[in-house]
Amino acid sequence: xxxxxIFKIGGNVVDNPQILSxxxxxxxxxxxxxxxxxxGGKEATRLASALDVPVTMIEGxxxxxxxxxxxxxxxxxxxxxxxxxAALQAIGCxxxxxxxxxxxxxxxxxxxxxxxxxxxxxxxxxxSVNVRLLTDLLxxxxxxxxxxxxxxxxxxxxxxxxxTIASSIAVALSQVRETELIYCFEQPGVxxxxxxxxxxxxxxTPDDFPALKESGVISAGMIPKIKNALDAVRKGxxxxxxxxxxxILGCTGTTVRL
Amino acid sequence: xxxxxIFKIGGNVVDNPQILSxxxxxxxxxxxxxxxxxxGGKEATRLASALDVPVTMIEGxxxxxxxxxxxxxxxxxxxxxxxxxAALQAIGCxxxxxxxxxxxxxxxxxxxxxxxxxxxxxxxxxxSVNVRLLTDLLxxxxxxxxxxxxxxxxxxxxxxxxxTIASSIAVALSQVRETELIYCFEQPGVxxxxxxxxxxxxxxTPDDFPALKESGVISAGMIPKIKNALDAVRKGxxxxxxxxxxxILGCTGTTVRL
Numbered sequence: 001x002x003x004x005x006i007f008k009i010g011g012n013v014v015d016n017p018q019i020l021s022x023x024x025x026x027x028x029x030x031x032x033x034x035x036x037x038x039x040g041g042k043e044a045t046r047l048a049s050a051l052d053v054p055v056t057m058i059e060g061x062x063x064x065x066x067x068x069x070x071x072x073x074x075x076x077x078x079x080x081x082x083x084x085x086a087a088l089q090a091i092g093c094x095x096x097x098x099x100x101x102x103x104x105x106x107x108x109x110x111x112x113x114x115x116x117x118x119x120x121x122x123x124x125x126x127x128s129v130n131v132r133l134l135t136d137l138l139x140x141x142x143x144x145x146x147x148x149x150x151x152x153x154x155x156x157x158x159x160x161x162x163x164t165i166a167s168s169i170a171v172a173l174s175q176v177r178e179t180e181l182i183y184c185f186e187q188p189g190v191x192x193x194x195x196x197x198x199x200x201x202x203x204x205t206p207d208d209f210p211a212l213k214e215s216g217v218i219s220a221g222m223i224p225k226i227k228n229a230l231d232a233v234r235k236g237x238x239x240x241x242x243x244x245x246x247x248i249l250g251c252t253g254t255t256v257r258l
Numbered sequence: 259x260x261x262x263x264i265f266k267i268g269g270n271v272v273d274n275p276q277i278l279s280x281x282x283x284x285x286x287x288x289x290x291x292x293x294x295x296x297x298g299g300k301e302a303t304r305l306a307s308a309l310d311v312p313v314t315m316i317e318g319x320x321x322x323x324x325x326x327x328x329x330x331x332x333x334x335x336x337x338x339x340x341x342x343x344a345a346l347q348a349i350g351c352x353x354x355x356x357x358x359x360x361x362x363x364x365x366x367x368x369x370x371x372x373x374x375x376x377x378x379x380x381x382x383x384x385x386s387v388n389v390r391l392l393t394d395l396l397x398x399x400x401x402x403x404x405x406x407x408x409x410x411x412x413x414x415x416x417x418x419x420x421x422t423i424a425s426s427i428a429v430a431l432s433q434v435r436e437t438e439l440i441y442c443f444e445q446p447g448v449x450x451x452x453x454x455x456x457x458x459x460x461x462x463t464p465d466d467f468p469a470l471k472e473s474g475v476i477s478a479g480m481i482p483k484i485k486n487a488l489d490a491v492r493k494g495x496x497x498x499x500x501x502x503x504x505x506i507l508g509c510t511g512t513t514v515r516l
Contacts, residue, residue: 047332051308070337074305078336079328082407082415086359090413096361101344103354103400140394142361149340155348157340 002032003178003238004138008166011042012186013245014080021087023184023245028093030248033138036095036145037166040080044072064119064159072159073099076147084145095143100124100150101157103133106165108150108158122150122158124165126235129172163225167232167240174236181237183225184245189254190226192217204256206230229256260290261436261496262396266424269300270444271503272338279345281442281503286351288506291396294353294403295424298338302330322377322417330417331357334405342403353401358382358408359415361391364423366408366416380408380416382423384493387430421483425490425498432494439495441483442503447512448484450475462514464488487514 013023027036041062048055048071056063064072081097088095100106100122106129108122128150137144146169148162163183170181189200204212209230212218218226229240233256243253271281285294299320306313306329314321322330339355346353358364358380364387366380386408395402404427406420421441428439447458462470467488470476476484487498491514501511 073340074332074336076336077340078332078334082331082335082357082359082409085357086409086415087413089359089362089409089411094362095359097357097359099340099343099355101340101347101353101355104347104352136398151340151344151347153347155345157344 001177003180004033004035004173005030005180005182006035006037006166006170006173007182007184007248008037008163009184009245010039010162013184014038014040014084015042019245020084023248024084024087024093025091026248028088028091034143035134035138035169036084036143037162037169038076038080038084038145038147039162040076040147043080044075047071047075058116058118061118061121061161062159063117064121066120069120069157069159073149073157077149081145081147088143088145093143094141095145096137097145097147099147099157100160103130104153105130105133105146106150106160106168107153108160110152110156110158120156120158122152122160124150124160124168126168126171129169131172131176134169134173135176163228167228167237170237170240171232171235174238178238179236180239180241181229181232182241182243182248183229184243184248186244188244188247188252189242190218190222194219200252201254204229204254205258206234226256233258259435261438262291262293262431263288263438263440264293264295264424264428264431265440265442265506266295266421267442267503268297268420271442272296272298272342273300277503278342281506282342282345282351283349284506286346286349292401293392293396293427294342294401295420295427296334296338296342296403296405297420298334298405301338302333305329305333316374316376319376319379319419320417321375322379324378327378327415327417331407331415335407339403339405346401346403351401352399353403354395355403355405357405357415358418358423361388362411363388363391363404364408364418364426365411366418368410368414368416378414378416380410380418382408382418382426384426384429387427389430389434392427392431393434421486425486425495428495428498429490429493432496436496437494438497438499439487439490440499440501440506441487442501442506444502446502446505446510448476448480448500452477458510459512462487462512463516464492484514491516
């Protein structure tokens with residue numbers, strides 16, 4: 001059985017019709033079973049602004065009050081998710097959009113209000129993922145497209161982090177088959193010099209990481225992503241790739257593995 | 259095999275948390291395979307108003323320009339659909355929310371701009387419905403919850419009429435099993451006197467309809483619904499019921515059959 005590939009795309013992809021279209025065309029050419037997890041933060045910020053709902057971010061995470069929850073539910077589960085699904089259907093890829101509530105795909109736990117009250121925000125891990133549902137959909141030839149809205153099983157929708165959803169799905173499915181997680185972003189990989197796109201670090205292993213971190217080669221924004229990636233490979237994901245959303249079929253990128 | 263029941267609920271149900279909660283609790287007690295199709299027009303009108311997007315209705319149908327399409331996609335496929343799904347999950351009903359684009363569930367044809375240009379509005383019939391997808395989901399023990407957003411298979415999302423989606427699904431699935439279509443609304447059935455809730459007409463057949471219409475017993479707003487219902491039973495749906503969303507387990511209501 002071919003490796004299952006889970007692609008995470010963020011705002012830089014879903015907010016730009018041309019970049020999204022190129023990504024989806026390439027994604028459609030990837031063979032074997034595959035899943036997309038998407039963000040959509042910029043569009044949510046735009047709608048919040050149009051509705052005069054203040055946006056509060058703490059350490060890059062959106063504080064989600066009741067009105068913000070409605071906004072992210074509308075944007076992530078509605079606008080962005082259905083745009084991606086309809087665009088994939090148009091190129092012959094049988095996509096099915098899911099929030100965590102659909103088919104109980106991902107059940108989150110609402111984050112405690114201490115030390116920071118993020119509001120309607122959920123935390124998940126691999127055990128939150130409905131492996132059977134995703135396996136059944138993949139087995140029927142469908143391509144699950146997941147947004148970052150989950151539920152608590154008690155009627156509450158919760159805003160989650162899309163990177164964590166992608167890694168939790170990859171870890172959960174690695175229990176039943178070989179999985180690869182691909183974080184797509186605007187750079188060709190993890191760079192040693194942010195101004196030099198040719199300075200991609202081809203491989204990072206758990207042994208390399210402390211030195212790369214201490215020397216400052218891996219900088220602030222990339223540290224949580226690489227920690228997340230190392231955590232995923234320790235928990236069973238075969239590879240995590242960090243690469244450009246513009247070149248997912250190419251060989252350039254950073255691979256994280258044991 | 260038990261009759262498959264397709265319930266259509268409109269704005270009066272999805273816009274009112276208490277009515278919705280009662281409806282979903284009753285729905286959860288309905289035995290056998292079942293599907294929900296929902297509207298959500300009032301919430302969409304509210305969002306349009308907050309965003310200063312003018313709302314234009316022609317003969318009860320929403321004219322859907324580009325911005326309105328985004329609004330109805332957000333409200334129907336995001337906010338309302340995920341609220342219903344999460345509420346069902348909370349009471350142990352394994353709901354899965356779908357737009358017509360998800361799994362290519364319903365493929366519509368964009369309506370011609372003549373004689374009236376409704377914008378991004380789609381028309382469907384029974385042949386637009388992906389019977390295999392719905393049958394597979396039902397066979398896996400899931401309860402499909404469909405909103406009125408569809409796609410054209412070419413990347414465009416389209417706004418459809420939820421009544422027509424419900425009847426098209428019922429007709430399409432009647433090819434493979436016995437189906438019943440239940441239109442839930444704020445009255446206990448089709449009334450001979452709009453001010454007297456006890457004046458429910460228990461049964462309407464194709465033979466009765468012309469006389470009921472001519473005598474004015476069935477009034478303007480109900481005519482398209484009954485026509486739709488008669489069309490559905492002529493095309494294979496066993497029964498169409500028109501009943502109160504507040505009493506779907508009760509016996510009160512109007513049955514339309516051959």
